[in-house]
Amino acid sequence: MPSEPLIQLRDVHLAFADNPVLRGIDLDVHKGQAVSIIGPSGSGKSTILRCLTGLLRPQLGSIRIGQTQVDQLRGEAELIALRKQVGFVFQQYNLFPHLSVLENLLIAPTKVLGRNRNEAREQALALLDKVRLGHKAAAFPGELSGGQQQRVAIARALAMRPELILFDEVTSALDPEMVGEVLAVIRELTEEGMTCVLVTHEMRFAEEISDQVYFTEHGRIVEHGSAAQIFGDPVHERTRTFLQHALGQGGQRPSRPAPDVYRNLGRYSLSV
Amino acid sequence: MATEHLATLWHWAPTLGMGLLQNIQMSVGAIGLGTLLGLLVGLLLLSPLAPVRALARLWVQVFRNAPWLVLIYFTSYVFPFDIQVGSTWVAFPDWLKVTVGLALPASANVAEIFRGAVASIPATQWEAARSLAFSRGQILRSIILPQCLRRMLPPWMNLYAVVTMGTALASLVGVHDLIDSAQIAANTVNRSGFTVLVYFSVLALFFAYCYPIARLTQRLERRYAF
Incomplete structure (x- = not known):
């Protein structure tokens, strides 16, 4: 792995009026990596992606993509040069209807x-x-x-x-049945070595495809690490409780059989 | 009695017909000129430069909030009867002044229709296009305007019908339009029965011209309702 990351964020701060959204974000993405940003709603995940493609400008801190210092870009031409390198997929698809x-x-x-x-x-x-x-x-x-x-x-x-694609909660607006088909496409891309940064609520998916996972809350990175570490052995208590809720563990509801039991019910009933 | 009036009406029909053509000519001219001007002003309303936007807004506010009759008097008496182009004098007839007078409020309304249509395109379309490295001009031309045109069509047609009805005001500044012709016919024949009949005919002719426009507008509105 090259030592110089493709994307580097250092101490990025951004506020909407008096409302701080990002309060010092550090983030590294190496070429070919899939990096997921997870965290509760309103923790600034999507804002990070918007800063990366120059749709939002941070008040403080540095954002570098390749050789481009994103926070220094002035004028439309420079932003266009950046956006030719950075793909963006939105939660609401935003296709051109005409x-x-x-x-x-x-x-x-x-x-x-x-x-x-x-x-x-x-x-x-x-x-x-x-x-x-x-x-x-x-x-x-x-x-x-x-x-x-x-x-x-x-x-x-x-x-x-x-050179890289940013995915902003791309399955959040979809019916559960359609989530799989979209995730399959993203999985393929990561396997082909496309650099991907994902903001997602699909924890299982993030765990499966990510090289690195960042957990954000209140505009800060609470912790980051390999998918195995974050999901298997989170350091922070906050990460632990978030993942418990997000993965549906430790709830009050009685545990149900795994989905594949339902799917294979026919097989079980045959043996009766 | 009635047949006699009808015969007189038939006698006057060519005059009334010419009058109607004058109205049609003014309405087409006014909506054409108003649309061109209005789209220009509408584009200026979207300008990134604040002073340009302010001027365009002033244009819209002035001409949208002035009575049409006042604007028609304004253009009729402010503009000269003829204009010197090079060494020749070009006549500036009354009907043309009325056309300009109607084009002014039409342009203000077209500008507002345009601005409204652009504003009705969700901001996410701009974002999507920007993230695909489009420039502002390209976004307007390739993404926003094509979506606006369909949305503008129904209110534009509505405006066209209203402008057509507005041409009836032209008779007040001496244009020989349908109303003026009807007045002349009524005064010349000087029979109250005929006067009633001739104004009913005027009503029917305006209706026959405007109603199809209104119907077409309704159909387009249904078709392009998202």
């Missing part, structure tokens, strides 16, 4: 990067196949389910061939 799925994938590469349209089209179709939506190229966003729209949004971010 464009077909294929056009959603084509518009930025052709208009922003000036890529050849035919070449961009081939790439877009390949990406749609990758997210298993090749058959929906001509559909409009309004005709797709939430999970399908989110997969298109991921493909749209990939079409820019970014």
Whole structure:
């Protein structure tokens, strides 16, 4: 692993009016890593991602991505140069409703990067196949389910061939049934070595795919470490209680059989 | 008696028809000019420069809050009868002054329709486009405006119908429009029965022109309701 991280945040502070949201964030992401940021709502997780892509500007501290000092960027041209490198996937998909799925994938590469349209089209179709939506190229966003729209949004971010992708609670707006199909796409990306930073409430998923996990609360990093350490042996009491609730352990409800017992019920009843 | 009036009406029909054409000409001119001006002012309303925005807002406030008749008198008496272009004098007829007079409030309304449509596009569309490295101009052109146009269409058509009805004011500054022609016909024939009939015809003609616009607007509104 290279010693120089791709993303480096140092003592990042940000407040909306008098309301401090980030109170000194330090965060490192190395190239090819998948890093998850977890924590209770309102702890500033999404704000960190927005700072990374220059949608928000911190009042204090330093943010570096590659060679770019993000907090120093002035003017639209410099921000555009940054955003060509950084993909962003939103909780609410935010596809362009007036464009077909294929056009959603084509518009930025052709208009922003000036890529050849035919070449961009081939790439877009390949990406749609990758997210298993090749058959929906001509559909409009309004005709797709939430999970399908989110997969298109991921493909749209990939079409820019970014160096890293930021995922902002991308499954929070989805029906439970659709969460799996979106996570499968993200898992594939991490396996291919795409640098990913995820804000997520899917703890099992974060545990499974992350190289590093950051736990935030009240605008601070409470602790961070490998997925195994954070989920298996958290140092801080606060992390421990959060994970207990988030993973549904230690609740008052009587424990139920594991889901796979239900799924395989047929097999059990056969033996009766 | 009634057939006699109808025969007289038939006799006057070409005059009334020419009058209606004058109204149509003014309404199309006013909405066309008003739309061009209004889109320009609307774009200025979105300018990143505060003084430009303030000027555009002033334009909208002044022309949206002035009675149309006042604006028509204003353009009729402020503008000269003819304008010198190079060495020739170009006539500036009354109907054209009325067209400009109607285009001013139309432009203010189009600017507001435009601003409203842009504001109705969720901020998340801007964010999504910005995170794809679009510039502000590109976002407006490729993402926001195409979504605005469909939303603008129904209120724009509504404005078109209102402007058309506003052309009836042109008779007050001496334009030979439908109302003026009807007045002349009524005064010339000078029979109360005919006067009633001719104004009913005027009503019917305006309705025949505006009603299809209103219906089309309703249909478009249903179609583009999100």
